[in-house]
Amino acid sequence: MPGFSFETAERTHVGCVRKLNEDRVLSRPEVGLWAVADGMGGHQAGDLASSMIVDALSSIELLGTGYAFLDEVQESVQRVNRTLVSHARLSRPGTVIGSTLVALLIYDGHFACLWAGDSRVYLLRDGRLNQITRDHSMVQELIDSGALQRADAPYYGRSNVITRAVGVNDRLALDIASGPIQEGDVFLLCSDGLTGMMDDDEIEAVLKARTADDAADHLLKVTLDRGAKDNVSLVLVHVEPSVDDTLRTARRTLLA
Template identity: 35%
Template sequence: MIYEFCTNTDPGLARENNEDSVTFDGPARLGILADGMGGYNAGEIASGMATTFIKSEMGRWLSQAGKHANAKEVRRALEICVENANRSIFNAANSNPQYTGMGTTLVVGVFQDSRLMLGHIGDSRCYRLRGDEFAQITKDHSLLQEQMDAGLITPEQAATSMNKNLVTRALGVEDTVLLEINEHRVEPGDIYLMCSDGLSDMVNDPGIAQILVASMPLSQKAVQLIQTANANGGRDNISVLLAQASMGSQKRGLISRLLGN
């Protein structure tokens, strides 16, 4: 399986600074997105620490040992890496009064051939487009989600709730954090979207799906998602990471034909 990655981020229309951070390591097939919170500029410190640390540490492990690692090994490596990132952010917050209380959401994905190992903390999301089927494949760690799970409110009520941004889990806020990890099967043609709530709060699922199914380059889809969020109000920072899977067999088939195999 071959993967194409692209990212885009924008402060939106209501905020001067951007507390989101998003990055990827193409050779390692690693994507990371974080939405920071807390204090003056502290949110962008937390999110930047998270993406930089995880890209460096997880990317190094994947390049050295992870290419043929099994699911259990990748899962454990992700857990350790995120635990270390959490401790670094927590320690920075506690040693610098300016950063007190800072934290960040996290979505991190390791793509290995036909497998995605996906971890997340907080309410930043990952969606998947497979053919015409569009689905959210992460479940928010938020007060709203807990209220919906308990049957206290409906999804329609949640969409207009004042409690939208109350997360129940964040990286760097406490000395330990629980990373939720799920394994997903990848099919050729799949498009995966990681995003901060600046997108998902401004553009509904049908609107996101309409852009992803459109016939345009992946990078243009990322631009279009952000432009649509801003057109709908742009009340928060907006970040997206797109990963598209395709089969690499065509290239190998050509080589085989040239070799007479």
């Protein structure tokens, strides 16, 4: 099994309209863990929710197996969920202190994404961009039921209504998607502040042509140039051969 290394870039910006950035990003290439959380609730509550998630994921240690790693991430998120739900109960009735979450874990040649809400993970592989996550949103439910055409989704008025989030219910179901990684893979984690301003084809074109840092700058710039109505956050992870493997190959080539 060849080793992999990761070139990563992350950006988070308040946007052009909002006063507060309630998004949070996490990038821990040394552990193989990245995340985007998009908080909601106003009065600093959304800010609190997304910060608590990212703080919890910041303290996870590298564990012995992929399953243990995934379990630990899930348990951390569930703990935050319980804390937020009880916090909201002690507040004014109707108070919501919630956040979306997308997390990407990479361990021993495999990835796992877990998520709640409408933040997304995309994978660019072999020149094609695919959305790995499936939004927990009103729009996605209407598309699934056949009541709304995907092409009409950008014009649907309640595009920001989500159907699942961390901190909203006692029971939180996190969806999970997983698979093997390969050299050249590019993962993009992002909040709806990006996907609300750029479509998938545009994002694909940017990811294909640029390094992680360059692509991150460009995606943020386009979003801001178009008036970024929401906070915008993104994390890019380029999967590359490990430095050790590259040196070994080079040495073999020299000796040959």
